[in-house]
Amino acid sequence: MFDTLQEKLEGTFAGLRSKGKLTEDDIAGALREIRLALLEADVNFKVVKSFVATVKDRLADEKVHEALQPAQQIVKVVNEELVALMGTGQSKLTFSQRGPTIVLMAGLQGSGKTTTTAKLAKLLREQDGKTPALVACDVYRPAAIDQLKTVGAQVGVPVYEQGTDKDPVEIAKWGVQQATDAGADVIIVDTAGRLDIDEQLMGELVAIKKAIKPHNVLLVLDSMTGQEAVSVAERFDAAVAFDGVILTKLDGDARGGAALSVKSVTGKPIKFVALGEQLDALEYFHPDRMASRILGMGDVLTLIEKAEQAFEEDEAADLEARLRKGQFTFDDFLKQMKMMRRMGSFKSILALLPGIPKEIRNIDVDERQIARIEAIVLSMTKEERGNPDLIDGSRRRRIAAGSGHEVQAVNQLIKQFGEMKKMMKMMMKGGGKLPPGFGGDGGAGGGFPGLGGPGAGNMRAGGFPGLGGR
Ligand SMILES: Nc1nc2c(ncn2[C@@H]2O[C@H](COP(=O)(O)OP(=O)(O)OP(=O)(O)O)[C@@H](O)[C@H]2O)c(=O)[nH]1
Ligand SMILES: [Mg+2]
Incomplete structure (x- = not known):
């Protein structure tokens, strides 16, 4: 969605940031690039003209070239004007007062x-x-x-x-x-x-x-x-x-x-x-x-709303408390995967996270892989799910046989589960507050279940067990 525009504007803003203080010429150049980006995005030319004029006036009024962080200010103005362009507030349907x-x-x-x-x-x-x-x-x-x-x-x-x-x-x-x-x-x-x-x-x-x-x-x-x-x-x-x-x-x-x-x-x-x-x-x-x-700033609000719809409030609070104490078990993990599924496809969730590079945003997620993970976790006993440290070699072989997978798959899952747990603990200490399921800090950090399967080895450490990572 909006890939062309996003890329072009990102390029413009990156160029401005690298300059620090801006001259009038820099700003004029940026406005030209914004204008071209909008036209290339197939925005109506009259709309583009008035948009750029408004942004230009505001930048002049707000004396952006004298600002300490001019690039940031330009992003802010462009953002506000984009919002104004698409309408203000949210438009619900008109619901009838009487009758359907x-x-x-x-x-x-x-x-x-x-x-x-x-x-x-x-x-x-x-x-x-x-x-x-x-x-x-x-x-x-x-x-x-x-x-x-x-x-x-x-x-x-x-x-x-x-x-x-x-x-x-x-x-x-x-x-x-x-x-x-x-x-x-x-x-x-x-x-x-x-x-x-x-x-x-x-x-x-x-x-x-x-x-x-x-x-x-x-x-x-x-x-x-x-x-x-x-x-x-x-x-x-x-x-x-x-x-x-x-x-x-x-x-x-x-x-x-x-x-x-x-x-x-x-x-x-x-x-x-x-x-x-x-x-x-x-x-x-x-x-x-x-x-x-x-x-390219993501849409964390929609993400949180989706999460709130999918997660029972108590469930979520409970999970968060356990995460804070570093008590994340395979049972929690299973619950979390179920909740995430209720939120929609992983790809659609990923699109809402800020700062996700395009290559990752566009990977195809193998949702079957998620079912495989569930099968492995479900082959564990209740004790094992609650205390993964119990799972020794012979138990791993039993779990593998029970779920119809190789022992390596079980090993990999347990190893990555351990890494993820560490990662989450770290993130929680940093005061990160995102719905459970998002070990992320808005960056590439704590991976996401089901993402970065084998073909996409560029997920950073902390990918969800069985999937992300290398
Ligand atoms: N990718 C994508 N496909 C969509 C979306 N909305 C609809 N489609 C697809 O577009 C095609 C046409 O959708 P329909 O709902 O049949 O369109 P329609 O307006 O009812 O078509 P007519 O009844 O023939 O006029 C279908 O293949 C849909 O699956 C969307 O948001 N994204
Ligand atoms: Mg139709």
Whole structure:
């Protein structure tokens, strides 16, 4: 995500830092580089122009060239202006005061509407305590209804459909009524993908909107289409005024142009971002956190939230207390792996950590490796898990046989477990306070379970047992 922009800006700021005090020329040069970086990221040129002008004015007002640490100040200003560009504050949905909240999904063909409909239901249930239901109004492709039923079932949410023979407007009305009667408090209506030149389909969307009076019309935009997404948004807004945007496929979007331009060009906020095909890959959009990601500062807040959702509070506090005392056992380890799994794929977690080099961010994590580790740990007796020092040679052979692995694999796991424990103890002494599971200090330190498998030998010491390290 935002790789191009991130790299370019990092380069600019590194150049400034190496200079110490800055001349007016240095600052002008930096502004030029920022401008180019944004244009290369496919940000709308008008947006770029006004962005750079604002940053320039602020730098002059704040007398940056006289500052002690001018580079830092420039990063701060750019960060604040990026936040302002993407909208301030976080945009929740409009929830209905009386009766269920109705959400209408709109967007071009293949933008991600159907997948996102299910993701949104899951997110609203898990994070907002809602009881969602879905309505299938795409009657133009028979497979579309099956697709919604499949993803709906995967997230455990009912799907109302009437096949492909009925009029979509009627289905929408009927579906909303059925879902309301069944007690849903959020009803999300999936619609057919439109080619924006297709006036008939656009007209149908307008008719559905009129019939069900949604509290939220959300436009699903494929971020990989860059500036094109922004002009799509303008045209949709002219036809069916929408309330907010869901930006999809941000995981594959190396440039970020749509994310940076959409609010400023259309005046409509981005409400959610989708970062993957999996059904848990949808997040509320926070401009400030996105700016941090763009500037390579990670997104620790999202990470902590994910952790808080996955970890029971008592469990986490308990684990942290034990870590502080250096009492980390294989039982804790197992628990921790389970909790981490609830947070999503390791790759998505890694993307949120600050200061992770690109090579590591992009490695493919073999999630099966994690299952192998679990198998080994589960083959230990309760005593062994609680006191790893007990595990001598013959016990290692038994554990290996029990889990269907070589003794070396068991040896390696135990050795790395020991290293990790040491590392965590050190980190805890340093007052590090990150959710359990993050032996990290925001840098490359304490590794992460499941990462840096054999192929990626560049994880530093302290990688999680069985995986990281060399
Ligand atoms: N990588 C990635 N893929 C996504 C994301 N969101 C959706 N997709 C994929 O994009 C493709 C199209 O998604 P759909 O949900 O079927 O799109 P749609 O807008 O309903 O398509 P139509 O109904 O044909 O208009 C699918 O293969 C999805 O898995 C995302 O955030 N990241
Ligand atoms: Mg669809």
